Amino acid sequence: MKRESVENIFSIKWIIVGAVFYFYGAMLKSEIVQVAHQQRLHFNNWDVSLRLLTDPYLILYFVVPIVLLLLVKSILVEFDYQILVRLGSFKKWIYYSFKNFWEIAFPLLCLWVFMSLFMAIGFPYSWSWSEFSKTAHSTNTLDQLVYFFNKPASVFVAQLFLLLCIFSLLHIVFAVTYVLTKSKNFMLFISVFFFLFSIIGFKLFPNEFAFLSPLSFFSITNGVDAFHSPIPVYIVVITFFCLCIWFLQFLDLNKKVYVHSIKSHIPIVTYFSLCVMGIGATARSLVQSPDVTVWDVFVMSFAGVSADRFAYIPFFFYSVVFFGFVYLIQLLFLSNEVEQLGYYKIIRFKSLSKWFWSWMTKLMGVTVFFLFMLIILSLVLAVCFGAHVSFYMTLLSNPLHEVIYHFFVNGFLQIVFYISLVFIFSWTSKESIYGVVLTSMLMLFMLPSVNSKGIIPVGLNGIVYLADYSPYYLTFILVTMNIVSYFIIRYLLKQSLKI
Amino acid sequence: MSIVISLKNVSKSYKGLTLFQNVNLDIEKGSICGIVGPNGSGKSVLFKMICGFVFPDEGSIVVDGVEIGKSKRFPDNIGIIIDRPGYIANKTGFQNLKELAMIRGKISDEKIAETMEKVGLQPQAKQKVKHYSLGMKQKLAIAQAIMEDQQILILDEPFNALDAESVNNIRHLLLSFKSEGRTILLTSHNQEDIDILCDRVFRINKYQLEPVALVKNESSTTHHLKPNSF
Numbered sequence: 001m002k003r004e005s006v007e008n009i010f011s012i013k014w015i016i017v018g019a020v021f022y023f024y025g026a027m028l029k030s031e032i033v034q035v036a037h038q039q040r041l042h043f044n045n046w047d048v049s050l051r052l053l054t055d056p057y058l059i060l061y062f063v064v065p066i067v068l069l070l071l072v073k074s075i076l077v078e079f080d081y082q083i084l085v086r087l088g089s090f091k092k093w094i095y096y097s098f099k100n101f102w103e104i105a106f107p108l109l110c111l112w113v114f115m116s117l118f119m120a121i122g123f124p125y126s127w128s129w130s131e132f133s134k135t136a137h138s139t140n141t142l143d144q145l146v147y148f149f150n151k152p153a154s155v156f157v158a159q160l161f162l163l164l165c166i167f168s169l170l171h172i173v174f175a176v177t178y179v180l181t182k183s184k185n186f187m188l189f190i191s192v193f194f195f196l197f198s199i200i201g202f203k204l205f206p207n208e209f210a211f212l213s214p215l216s217f218f219s220i221t222n223g224v225d226a227f228h229s230p231i232p233v234y235i236v237v238i239t240f241f242c243l244c245i246w247f248l249q250f251l252d253l254n255k256k257v258y259v260h261s262i263k264s265h266i267p268i269v270t271y272f273s274l275c276v277m278g279i280g281a282t283a284r285s286l287v288q289s290p291d292v293t294v295w296d297v298f299v300m301s302f303a304g305v306s307a308d309r310f311a312y313i314p315f316f317f318y319s320v321v322f323f324g325f326v327y328l329i330q331l332l333f334l335s336n337e338v339e340q341l342g343y344y345k346i347i348r349f350k351s352l353s354k355w356f357w358s359w360m361t362k363l364m365g366v367t368v369f370f371l372f373m374l375i376i377l378s379l380v381l382a383v384c385f386g387a388h389v390s391f392y393m394t395l396l397s398n399p400l401h402e403v404i405y406h407f408f409v410n411g412f413l414q415i416v417f418y419i420s421l422v423f424i425f426s427w428t429s430k431e432s433i434y435g436v437v438l439t440s441m442l443m444l445f446m447l448p449s450v451n452s453k454g455i456i457p458v459g460l461n462g463i464v465y466l467a468d469y470s471p472y473y474l475t476f477i478l479v480t481m482n483i484v485s486y487f488i489i490r491y492l493l494k495q496s497l498k499i
Numbered sequence: 500m501s502i503v504i505s506l507k508n509v510s511k512s513y514k515g516l517t518l519f520q521n522v523n524l525d526i527e528k529g530s531i532c533g534i535v536g537p538n539g540s541g542k543s544v545l546f547k548m549i550c551g552f553v554f555p556d557e558g559s560i561v562v563d564g565v566e567i568g569k570s571k572r573f574p575d576n577i578g579i580i581i582d583r584p585g586y587i588a589n590k591t592g593f594q595n596l597k598e599l600a601m602i603r604g605k606i607s608d609e610k611i612a613e614t615m616e617k618v619g620l621q622p623q624a625k626q627k628v629k630h631y632s633l634g635m636k637q638k639l640a641i642a643q644a645i646m647e648d649q650q651i652l653i654l655d656e657p658f659n660a661l662d663a664e665s666v667n668n669i670r671h672l673l674l675s676f677k678s679e680g681r682t683i684l685l686t687s688h689n690q691e692d693i694d695i696l697c698d699r700v701f702r703i704n705k706y707q708l709e710p711v712a713l714v715k716n717e718s719s720t721t722h723h724l725k726p727n728s729f
Contacts (some may be wrong), residue, residue: 080585082643085550096602230555254568330503333719 007021018111020062025052035139036132043132046152050133052116052143053159054219060198064218066108068191071171074101074189075178088251094175101171109163116156128152141221149229158230159220165237166217172244177253210393211236269333271324278317279378283385293390295400297382298375302407304462307452315446317460322411323439325370326418328434329363330426334419338426352493360419367415371408398466406463406471413478414461418442422486427492457481502561503528503651503682504549505612509558510706511649513544520706521558526699529680531673533693534704535711542686546581546653549684553686563651578638578649580657588629592639593622599643606647612647615639618674619665624673641669652676658692670695715722 001079007226028051045111052058078097081115087093124130129152133142142155149155178187194214201213202222210216210226216233217223223233283297305311306320349355391400421442422435444449445458453461500640518541526532532595534542548560552574560567562574584710587594596611605618613620618638631639637660644652652673658666673683673696693700701708 008684077585081550081579081581082584082599083554083602084552085573085577086599086647087573088575091572235518252551252568256554256556 010385014107015275017066017108018115021052021058021112022119024055024058024062025115026051027218028055029119029123030322032132033378035137036371039129039132039137041135044126044128044130044357045123045131046126046156047132048123048144049116050119050145050159052119052150053112053156054141054201054221056141056219056222058160059218060202060215063108063112064214065165065195065197065282067105067170070108071101071167071174072187072191074104074171076184079178084123084132089457090179091251094172094179094248095253097175098171100166100167104313105167109160109167113160127153135235139242144224145221147228148195148224149198155220162223162233162237165234165241169195169237169241169244171239172248176244176247269327271320271328274320274324275374275377276381278320278382280319280385283378283387285380287382287385287387291388291394292380293388293392293394294379295391295393295403295408296395297387298378298384298407299393299396299403299463301378302374302462304459305465306454306459306468307449309464309467310448314462315443318459319443319445321374322415322418322459322461323443325415326422326439329366329419330422330439333363334422334426335357336425337432351489352496356489356493363419364412364416367412367419369409370415371411372478373405375407396463396466398418402471403463403466406461406466406474410474410478411461413475413482414457414459416458417478417482417485420482420489424485424488425490427489428498500527502526502584505561505562506549507559507561509548509555511541511544511548511553511555512676513541513553518544519669519703519708522588522706522708524701524708526682526684529677530610530698531591531677531683531685531696533697533700534686534703534708535688535700536686540703543581543655544701545580546655546686550577550579550581550653574651575693576649577598577651578644578647579653579655580584580644581653581655582635584637584640584643586628586639588626591625591627592620592631592635592642595628595639595648596643602644603647603705611642611646614642617645618642619668633663634662637661638665641672645672650681652681652683652685654683656686656688658687658689666692672713 015167021309025048029048032043032051036047047164067368078100083096083114084090084093119151123397123487127141127144129146132140133152134146136143145152145155149158161165174187174190177190198214201210202215205213207225208220211232213222213226215222216226217237222229224230235384279301282301286292286297286300300314301317303314303319305315349358377378393403396403418439422438427440428436442458450456454469454474455477457478459465460478462483465474466492502525504524506522506524509519509522509524511518512566536542536546544553548555549567551560551562551567551571554568555576563576565571565574567574587598590598593608593611593617596615597608598693600611601604615622618641620635620638620642628636628639637657639658641654644654657669657673662667670692673685677696684695685692687698700711702711703709
């Protein structure tokens, strides 16, 4: 966009903007007078001033487009290499553009505030809420605010502050977007998208999702409707603003290095998020009954499935938590050890068995830590969701120590068995992908009626097994299978040396 | 001589097109270095990488001892002509330069006026930039690149649209900057500009910067470079 065309567009803008505020204010004024007379209610200056400053239609169809136009203008015009090189960084350019944006947007805010106060001329003057404001009826949008603000003047200041914050946030977000994309078309696209999304949010979103509507952050009345309090509105806007300012610190860095390091953490973060979501969902569904304890949440979270007690959600959550953990070990550690690093280490260990135990003991330690983290996470989330902190369970008749024994000892043995199995497949095939295929196949043994005797060592650490089996019997099975798998590994390692 | 600009194993692709692969380049302080190559070969992208406007896909760029993208995004003390500068059309040339100078606040109005005169513009003229010819806009671009005594100049086609006399004037100016110890990196499609000004020339060929042997003697320089007031 050339500067000259932009300059021309904005030559008579403020007169038109002032006129629109005036006529819209006059319309609101006559509406207030008419309704107040019909309902025989007293009204005052704040009724029109606050209505004009918080009116959703005025904001949505008039103020938001102007603000978008001004901020896109300030960003596109000021993004110039000659300016950038003098400022020294994109971060400083964003602040520079921010200052210029407010220089051109400030008259809009001044005009709006002035017109809001000007339209009150002729109305009875007061510092208190009017009867009209306090009364709930279709044309009054201020009645909810009365519960949160003692004086209408404080709403005026709060709305002004909200507008300053949201305009600033919008500019920073758009400026950062432009720095990252450097695409004028994309800027125009997100401007149009934001405008349309604001309309959709206002018109179509049900009240439960009103917090997603941008309008909730432009108008304090809509914000209170969405959040049932003005405070969350400011918390959300200020939090996002702070996050943007924090992000600016990294805007000028060569992010390729960071992207690489972030990429390597994505599987762990995804896995952890899934665990939290699963336990959280379990806790949320359980706490609806009054006697639920934190240990009930723990039991239900890691219930797993057996041949006779099968349900899809515990099945999938068990798969995510335990097979997911084994998959992470395979992805982040075992594949490197077997495919790449292993040989360089093997020649230094001089014995495949020593090499095997060098990392297997580490993985065992990680497994113990993992099980501790799972139990702590489930108990903490249970407390957060309001479960009772008691040392008993209501969902299972087994004693608590037995459940904890089962979770730790059988859980440990089960995971070690999975790891051994994945190693056997990776070692024989020299392809770590087979280990992943194996973990998917193991899930099949958990389907209904497949493992009816509890002999196949898959999913035996699910707490649901305690309903039908002794934990010590399960320990026996798992220890036996681990010994078998260890002998297979020893055999394979010995065979490898014969090559 | 100290190295002012250094590229180490720089690779860059732009919109799916490979432009550079493992490029290494060192430019000494107080030299003029020319980059030549056909349109679309990546001259502007190379300059943008040196200025920090885009990052290389691989490798590192150090300007004035500072690696771009680590502690600093754009190098200090650098004057540039890259793409067409965005001027405020309704302001005069002086007002445009003043706007830029105010960002750093390092130079006076007198210095701006002096620079305008050096490049052949009249600082007192009331003519707005929208009424400038292409050549005048180019002189304004040169003025903004040099007015703050920038020690490194990155000039993409600085002689575009200039008349013969102005070309001669700007050549004199750049050579005087070189003698002051400033470092200049420039591109030009005019071989004469390259022959007269550059100490070293590199051609972009097969994603590399190939050194080009310069046929340069005293007579060629003096023959083409007419006497100037500098």
